[in-house]
Amino acid sequence: MGSKQTVFTQEQLEAYQDCTFFTRKEIMRLFYRYQDLAPQLVPLDYTSCPAVKVPYELIGSMPELKDNPFRQRIAQVFSEDGDGHMTLDNFLDMFSVMSEMAPRDLKAYYAFKIYDFNDDDYICAWDLEQTVTRLTRGELSAEEVGLVCEKVLDEADGDHDGRLSLEDFQNMILRAPDFLSTFHIRI
């Protein structure tokens, strides 16, 4: 069904369909969005699985991401080497996790990695400060930022070791029914 396309082989398209939350049509649409970011770089034929990475600057200039204060972290988390340059697989993965059909735990896992700025698998006080500063455009005073971080650790840190682990984060997400609707990018 659908028009004949020459970008992917049938197996590739089926594999993408089975491993992401997108349908065939949506995958093609996403591919053309990816291709539009760097038309000279991205070939129109992916049957031979070319190793092409779109640099972060172009990814960060997408309309869905360009006004997001966490766009750099999002790109870093989903890219292969953690530097923000994404292949097509990374691109599809990113939008699949951020789509509305992804389950809560999958989103919570990636949200944890996004907010962990120093990549040490814990959200420590420094990570929290970074998050709050980016959220408020630096308009809260340092004292207020510190106060907010302290209260967050108070509320969410279950074993009181001074930082949030993945379990603490997931516990907190369970109590926030809005998470599924806010951690969602429409494309």
Place this chain on the structure above:
Amino acid sequence: MWTVVMAQPLTLVLDVPETPGDQDPELSPYEESEVHDSFHQLIQEQSRWVAEEGLELQQVAGNLGALASGHQILLGAEGGPVYSTATLNILASMPSRTIGRSRGAIISQYYNRTVRMRRRSSRPPLGPVMCSARPSLRLYDLELDPAALQEEEKRSLLVKELQGLSAAQRDHMLRGMPLSLQEKRFLREKSRIPRGKQRGQQGCGRVFYCSRLRYTCALALHSLGLALLTRLHALKPWRYALKQIGGLFGSSVLSYFLFLKTLLAFNALLLLPLVAFLVAVQAAFPPEAHPVPRCTGLELLTGGGCFTHTVMYYGYYRNTMLNTPCSSPQCSPGAGSLPYNMPVAYLFTVGATFFITCITLVYSMSHSFGESYRVGSTKGVHAITVFCSWDYKVTQKWASRLQRDNIRTQLKELLAEWRLRRSPQSVCGRLRQVTVLALVWLLCLGVALGCAVAVLTFSEVTIQSPAAAGREAGLLVLPVVVCLLNLAAPYLFRGLATLEQHDSPVLEVYLAVCRNLILKMAILGVLCYHWLGRRVATLQDQCWEDFVGQELYRFLVMDFIFALLDSLFGELVWRLISERRLRRRKPEFDIARNVLDLIYGQTLTWLGVLFSPLLPAVQILRLLILFQVKKASLMANCQAPRRPWLASHMSTVFLTLLCFPAFLGAAIFLCYAVWQVKPSDTCGPFRSLDRMYEAGTVWKRHLEQGSPGAPWLSWLHWYLVENTFFLFLVSALLLAVIYLNIQVVKGQRKVICLLKEQIRNEGEDKIFLINRLHSVYERKERSRAGRAAEVATPALVPDAGDK
């Protein structure tokens, strides 16, 4: 002579790097297992050593005391515990911390999960697997195994397990794994088995085959249902428009438009059976022709005129059997032999559509409630604000800036509230607040009562004054008055609400919604009394059902026109004024008022379905136009509300309001009309009966006479409908179930508190253990250094002795 007391040489396996530059956060599974082994061994050695050298402990007890106190938690500058690098490395490689971290850990976790799924004898759950996604130490036996496997072997184990699952289950598992897409594709490719082998692998044993067959059937049905749903989602009307609105204004304004879409679905559900069973059938067999007046433009507003004797209203429907083979030559030949009992069809179709709507409403309400309510969800508001309030859908620069401002304001308000709570308000201030609140409530209730009385007197006036049949426009006066009251009173409520000061913006919104709701329900109640009480009495010899149907049509259309005017004047003109003269920001989009208007319109539709089967079509048209108009007005004139809403709670509240006052009221109205009011004698499908429901009893009697061997029908009718014992039983069961659920939730809250306490205790235990291990390790280090020094000095003495 000298004796050297040498302790056993200790072989220390643990080699924890102390230099800070050596911290490698991404430990590979090799190192993890090594650390586990060596850690385990270290504990055993140390405990053995401590047990053997028990005497030494007493001697150095004094020193130890000093040491132990020195190793209490060193509080850093921020007040949190400060650990040495060695401790941090050990902490980081604890089993509960390595779950979900490295790829190997994820793979082994999912391997365990698929093993459990396959071992289960019953059918595995098809829906989203909630609790098993939480990482748990109990599943983690693969990592603690001393012969721990390499990542390659783990992957092959997982692949083997995935091969044993069905395709849909495997896909479901793969999609939910937090691995990269490349890894998932690799796993999928490896776990696909060719068709021939698959058939050979399945089905040894009859019993196994039967359960597999049943499971396959259920899975096929489930995938069919999912496929239907995805097709419906793919239809997705207004996908781009909703994306635009969400991007510019955020989730809270989007919830209004999503609610509009839901109402559209409900109306389509309502319309389909009505068109199929009533309108289409009656249109195929029209009754004797009435003199139809000429169509002027006015009937679009009044619903009368040339609309009167059409399928649109109750009066058109016949009260006989349609499609009967008739004897007179005027009958159309070629009619089918299946007679269609119109009165029974009318009654049952309207009843069935209401029943289906009720079930759908209650199901969506409970589903939405389950999604949005969590036990203990009011705590942790700071964490939730920081992590869950940034809406990733927002795409425009100025919208993003607005969102940042909103979050900053919210955080500032939370901090201010916390500071305020530390200094509680004085009794005088609190008393003042309560009095103001009570006063405002009294005023609002008074306004609502006044509006209701006004509508009542006005409706009496319209009955008393003879409205001649020619003056169709005179019929529009009552709807216009009601719409004006509905428009003006909310502004009055908003003005009164500025007198009271609330700390919580959500409370303000709920209060506004309550007051508007009370007003609308009061007015609707008065109107229902007016129609079923007074109009029926005065229109005894005419077709009062047609009149009521036309009234409801008029109300719908007038409400629509006023909504358009309100968008035009309330938002456009206000924006022009506020920009030019007052230099203030654009007006906010008032979500509560707009949603209540939608609910009001839907209530009118439900009230009118019995008297005008095509009214849902009018409502669908109304909603389609309203979507476009509201969207255009929003884009041009409004801005997002300054105080952010909890969008998920709001949609639950909207659905609850739709179900409880609105649908329930309409259902009560319908029941009263069917059970208590005498239908008119001159028109409609129930014209010869005393009450509308008698059509059902007449048909039942007819069936009994026709086939006397059906006593179950009368038995059913007697025990379920006439006898009230059944209803009492059902209500009692329902109340018992509700009570049990409330008790379960209370118990869950208690359990959560206990578990939190336990986690905190475990954390303290962990800190204690670390400190003890530190002290033991340090002591061992020191004694080893001491013994090395002792070994060095006696080495010189034997040389001297030998000489």
